[in-house]
Amino acid sequence: MEPAGYAGADTGRLDATFAALADPTRRAILARLARGEASVTELAEPFAMSQPAISKHLKVLERAGLISRGREAQRRPRRLQAQPLAEANQWLENYRRCWEESFQRLDVLLAEMKTASRKRGRPK
Amino acid sequence: MEPAGYAGADTGRLDATFAALADPTRRAILARLARGEASVTELAEPFAMSQPAISKHLKVLERAGLISRGREAQRRPRRLQAQPLAEANQWLENYRRCWEESFQRLDVLLAEMKTASRKRGRPK
Numbered sequence: 001m002e003p004a005g006y007a008g009a010d011t012g013r014l015d016a017t018f019a020a021l022a023d024p025t026r027r028a029i030l031a032r033l034a035r036g037e038a039s040v041t042e043l044a045e046p047f048a049m050s051q052p053a054i055s056k057h058l059k060v061l062e063r064a065g066l067i068s069r070g071r072e073a074q075r076r077p078r079r080l081q082a083q084p085l086a087e088a089n090q091w092l093e094n095y096r097r098c099w100e101e102s103f104q105r106l107d108v109l110l111a112e113m114k115t116a117s118r119k120r121g122r123p124k
Numbered sequence: 125m126e127p128a129g130y131a132g133a134d135t136g137r138l139d140a141t142f143a144a145l146a147d148p149t150r151r152a153i154l155a156r157l158a159r160g161e162a163s164v165t166e167l168a169e170p171f172a173m174s175q176p177a178i179s180k181h182l183k184v185l186e187r188a189g190l191i192s193r194g195r196e197a198q199r200r201p202r203r204l205q206a207q208p209l210a211e212a213n214q215w216l217e218n219y220r221r222c223w224e225e226s227f228q229r230l231d232v233l234l235a236e237m238k239t240a241s242r243k244r245g246r247p248k
Contacts (some may be wrong), residue, residue: 023139024138027138089213
């Protein structure tokens with residue numbers, strides 16, 4: 001988590017993973033593929049989107065290493081490749097302490113507000 | 125994790141978080157701020173970058189809700205806001221089963237390769 005180390009080996013990979021995840025359609029495609037492989041036609045179905053538009057998103061996901069193509073000649077089903085997600089998860093885990101602390105501060109604040117409002121509500 | 129649910133309330137927030145994380149300088153800034161608040165000058169120091177360039181990155185992080193500005197008039201120190209990271213982490217956790225399965229498949233494959241190479245190495 002040292003700033004000096006930001007030019008590490010997997011920097012480009014993390015860039016590509018996070019950029020690929022910054023779109024709701026691409027995240028929805030990954031959610032669909034987590035349930036099993038699917039052809040481009042099957043992936044396009046739930047979206048109000050042309051097949052070329054979906055293909056563009058698939059290209060971004062493929063370049064980021066998040067999906068691969070099956071060998072089956074006709075359907076060329078897409079498959080989820082979850083390893084880059086594990087790496088992104090690992091990067092985020094460095095900050096767990098930070099968000100847990102901020103949630104704790106929020107809990108304390110809420111408890112204080114509750115006590116204060118109870119005191120105000122008490123008959124004098 | 126349903127594709128139909130991708131237009132959920134926090135979709136825009138996840139978009140902004142992942143887009144903000146898709147850059148090594150911005151990730152390094154967050155890593156620095158995880159160690160404590162810092163002024164723009166302090167944040168610019170470790171980078172071979174102009175202050176305006178750093179300010180641009182800070183704006184992206186601020187818009188994504190990942191940093192906030194302190195009240196101290198002169199320094200206006202930036203502070204990490206880790207809650208969006210918790211949300212991104214939660215989204216990724218949906219895929220834990222997927223990457224654990226793929227790591228298990230890799231382990232099996234490696235074990236098979238080891239056995240095969242040992243068999244080849246055995247004197248006949």
